Structures are given as structure tokens and as C-alpha cells.
Amino acid sequence: MFQIAIVRTPCEEMIHGITSASLGKPDYKLALKQHAAYVDALRSCGLDVTVLEPDSRFPDSTFVEDVALCTSRFAVLTNPGAPSRNGEKTEMASVLSTFFTHVESINTPGTLDAGDVMMVGDHFYIGISERTNDEGAAQLIAILESHGMSGEGVPLKEMLHLKTGLSYLENNHLLVFGEFCKHHAFSDFNKIEVDEDEAYAANSLWINDTVLVPSGFPTSLRKIKQAGFRTLEVDVSEFRKLDGGLSCLSLRF
Numbered sequence: 001m002f003q004i005a006i007v008r009t010p011c012e013e014m015i016h017g018i019t020s021a022s023l024g025k026p027d028y029k030l031a032l033k034q035h036a037a038y039v040d041a042l043r044s045c046g047l048d049v050t051v052l053e054p055d056s057r058f059p060d061s062t063f064v065e066d067v068a069l070c071t072s073r074f075a076v077l078t079n080p081g082a083p084s085r086n087g088e089k090t091e092m093a094s095v096l097s098t099f100f101t102h103v104e105s106i107n108t109p110g111t112l113d114a115g116d117v118m119m120v121g122d123h124f125y126i127g128i129s130e131r132t133n134d135e136g137a138a139q140l141i142a143i144l145e146s147h148g149m150s151g152e153g154v155p156l157k158e159m160l161h162l163k164t165g166l167s168y169l170e171n172n173h174l175l176v177f178g179e180f181c182k183h184h185a186f187s188d189f190n191k192i193e194v195d196e197d198e199a200y201a202a203n204s205l206w207i208n209d210t211v212l213v214p215s216g217f218p219t220s221l222r223k224i225k226q227a228g229f230r231t232l233e234v235d236v237s238e239f240r241k242l243d244g245g246l247s248c249l250s251l252r253f
């Protein structure tokens with residue numbers, strides 16, 4: 001179960017964030033409203049949410065998930081692979097030190113975005129992507145092993161981040177899309193497959209037995225409900241315009 005979440009309010013400069021989507025620029029006012037509703041959803045799942053101030057130096061800084069990996073015992077400050085985002089880690093280092101006594105870090109030449117890291121109990125799947133390199137994954141695996149945990153790399157072909165196309169919903173349930181549906185690393189999970197036209201819903205978020213699902217993906221919502229989960233729809237359309245999803249907007253531990 002998670003107890004705490006950390007989020008960062010988007011800054012006005014978010015409209016200049018990195019994107020591969022052709023959905024237009026985010027509407028900042030609407031993004032603020034959606035972010036507040038997201039925080040309410042986290043709180044309704046029992047989390048104590050710390051809301052950090054907007055940081056106008058970094059347009060993508062609302063996507064806090066990428067800058068740290070938090071476990072119940074320690075945190076890892078990452079080394080984000082996009083140059084315009086790398087400086088987010090300095091600010092995050094001081095935030096983590098208020099919550100954790102053990103903070104490890106990924107160091108150059110290793111790069112790692114924690115959007116590429118999926119936790120399944122004490123085992124972590126690490127996407128090797130345009131943001132996370134082999135060296136970054138190897139450093140994270142060494143850190144995990146030093147804490148009695150484990151990790152394995154999963155090379156990505158099409159997705160931005162591992163969790164763009166995969167979400168672990170606990171109790172062996174895995175929400176899965178595209179290149180991951182037939183991937184051997186995930187063959188033992190109870191897979192809930194996301195349809196091509198609902199790909200964005202593959203980034204849904206398990207929080208204490210409720211699954212947050214992005215609004216507007218009825219088939220995926222139905223499948224998640226059928227698997228026995230309580231669900232909560234959350235509209236994050238303005239973050240989608242920057243390739244961000246529900247998990248990207250928070251750190252949970």
C-alpha cells in the first residue's frame with residue numbers, strides 16, 4: 001500500500017514541454033484544474049499528498065515520476081535522459097532528502113527516467129529507451145541488489161517509456177499494450193490487453209486497490225473493472241498533449 005505522494009503543479013511554460021504528440025499545445029488553465037482534480041483523486045485513495053511549487057525553469061517538471069524512483073525503504077535520484085529535463089534532479093534531491101534517509105543516484109554516463117521503471121513487489125522492470133541507457137539500467141540494478149531487490153532491462157522499440165505501454169495493477173494483473181503483449185518477460189502475468197485505439201489507457205495507475213484510468217477509454221475501463229478493481233476516471237487530456245500520463249504526474253510510496 002502507498003501512503004505518500006509527491007506532485008508538482010505545472011508551470012505556465014509547460015506549453016513548451018517536449019512532445020511527440022500532434023494534439024496541440026496544452027491549455028494551461030485547464031491543466032491546472034486537471035492537476036488539482038488528480039491531487040484530489042490521490043487523496044481520495046488515502047494518500048498524503050505533498051504539492052510542490054511550479055518550477056518555470058523546467059517546462060516538463062510536473063512529470064515528477066521521471067526524476068526519482070521511490071521504494072518503501074529508499075529513493076533513487078535519476079539522471080533524466082532529456083537534456084532539457086536533467087536539471088530537474090537538483091531540486092528533487094532536496095525534496096527526497098526530507099522523506100528518505102537513504103537516497104542513491106544514477107550517474108553519468110548512465111541515464112535513466114523512472115517512467116521506464118515498473119515495480120512488481122521487489123522486482124523492477126527497466127525499459128531501455130531513448131531516455132534510459134544500458135549503463136543507467138545497470139546502475140539501478142546494482143542499487144536494487146544492494147538493498148536485496150532485483151531488476152532486469154527490457155529494450156523498448158516503439159514507446160517513450162516502459163510505463164507508456166504497461167501498468168502493474170498488483171495481484172499479478174498487468175495492463176499491457178502493443179509491443180509488450182507478447183513479450184516473454186511478461187508471459188506469467190494475468191494480462192489485460194489495451195486496444196490499439198485506446199493505447200493511452202495503458203498508463204493507468206494502481207493506488208491502494210483503486211485504479212485511476214484516464215477519461216475517455218471505455219473499453220479499457222470496462223476490462224479493468226471486470227478484473228475486479230474499483231476505478232476512478234481522471235481527465236488528463238492536457239498532459240497527454242505532452243506525452244504524459246497518470247503515472248508520470250506523481251511519486252508514490
Ligand code: CIR
Binds near residue numbers: 063065066164244248
Ligand atoms: C517528456 O517527454 O519527458 C515529457 N513531455 C513527458 C514525460 C512523461 N513521463 C512519463 O511517461 N513518465
